[in-house]
Amino acid sequence: MKEVFEDAVEKLGKGEPVVVATVIRTKGSTPQKPGAKLLVRQDGSGTGTLGGGCVEGDIWFAAKQLMQRGGAAEYKEYELNEELAAEDGLVCGGTMYFLIDPVYSPGDYLPYAEEISGAYQGEGSVALATVIKSGDDGTSVIGDKLFIRENGETEGSLGSEDLDVAAIDKAFELMVHGRNEYVTTATGAEYFIEAYTTPPQLVICGGGHVSRALASLAKPLEFRLFITDDREEFANQTRFPEADIVVNEKPEEALPTLPINPNTFIVVATRGHRYDNTALLAAAKTPAKYVGLMGSKRKTILIYEDLMRGELTLERIREIRSPIGLDIRARTPEEIAISIMSEILMFRLGGSGSPMKLDDSQLERIEKKVAGTPNQPSGQPINL
Numbered sequence: 115m116k117e118v119f120e121d122a123v124e125k126l127g128k129g130e131p132v133v134v135a136t137v138i139r140t141k142g143s144t145p146q147k148p149g150a151k152l153l154v155r156q157d158g159s160g161t162g163t164l165g166g167g168c169v170e171g172d173i174w175f176a177a178k179q180l181m182q183r184g185g186a187a188e189y190k191e192y193e194l195n196e197e198l199a200a201e202d203g204l205v206c207g208g209t210m211y212f213l214i215d216p217v218y219s220p221g222d223y224l225p226y227a228e229e230i231s232g233a234y235q236g237e238g239s240v241a242l243a244t245v246i247k248s249g250d251d252g253t254s255v256i257g258d259k260l261f262i263r264e265n266g267e268t269e270g271s272l273g274s275e276d277l278d279v280a281a282i283d284k285a286f287e288l289m290v291h292g293r294n295e296y297v298t299t300a301t302g303a304e305y306f307i308e309a310y311t312t313p314p315q316l317v318i319c320g321g322g323h324v325s326r327a328l329a330s331l332a333k334p335l336e337f338r339l340f341i342t343d344d345r346e347e348f349a350n351q352t353r354f355p356e357a358d359i360v361v362n363e364k365p366e367e368a369l370p371t372l373p374i375n376p377n378t379f380i381v382v383a384t385r386g387h388r389y390d391n392t393a394l395l396a397a398a399k400t401p402a403k404y405v406g407l408m409g410s411k412r413k414t415i416l417i418y419e420d421l422m423r424g425e426l427t428l429e430r431i432r433e434i435r436s437p438i439g440l441d442i443r444a445r446t447p448e449e450i451a452i453s454i455m456s457e458i459l460m461f462r463l464g465g466s467g468s469p470m471k472l473d474d475s476q477l478e479r480i481e482k483k484v485a486g487t488p489n490q491p492s493g494q495p496i497n498l
Contacts, residue, residue: 142208
């Protein structure tokens, strides 16, 4: 989405109108998830994607029509039936909901787009809430916006003080990792709120084999990467070419010098119990929301006992992830790194970590449907 806002800043800065189409909600299987965006320019070209195929084509066309004729923001629902999915070569069976939001005057959106672009560069987290449906009291109108900064300052309104207060509380919750949420209120009003923050950062304390494998996963996932180890032979730009910063100091000395924020993930994987103990204490004192320690349960218990006798509260220790990672029976450094990164992504994106396979009830329904369907010629798909 970063490129969408960069393009919006450029075009609106020149006085050109744009239309921003956003996936605000989905049900079932869809090619894109909430937050996906497409910016349509005045010449009909665009930036971003809503998933491709007929869906994107239709929304693109609607956006161009809206720009040509003028008018307010529009809400659209798009059902992905079997016929439509087959045309696009998809296997989808869900519903997508869109907000098509025209920006005719730069002043209506340019300041927001500039600050959102700044958030991606580390200039402070922000959130933007947009009304999708008006409530029973009629105080809010589709397209109404409330812009929220991490210092509590706001601009605009969703139409009522109660809606604004609730949206501000929700914004602070979502700002940590830059998530979004569709909100339905007691009055019937509905709004979509999107938070934007710095790119995620991964700090690895220790330059061993697992750290090396973990570092190779970080960059493709767009994490800024910081490495700390007081041994220069284990922490250098040659060993960690992906690293944005390498600090040859002990973690307790290095961590205070790094730009750690709530969207930072710290992995403690040093060379021994004594080093892990001090490194974990230093990591727990930072604002990072995710702190993990690599090691056995016995090692974790011993370190927790030491830390609880000292400076850490039970509440903070409960937030630490140790032993770190998801249980995939990992053994090699590469497998352990995948286990750790999987947990980090789960934490960042809000997943559960549970398997996504179909359950027995769904398989039984498929079996019954197939049993009641006549055999079809080879090569002819059965619509599910």
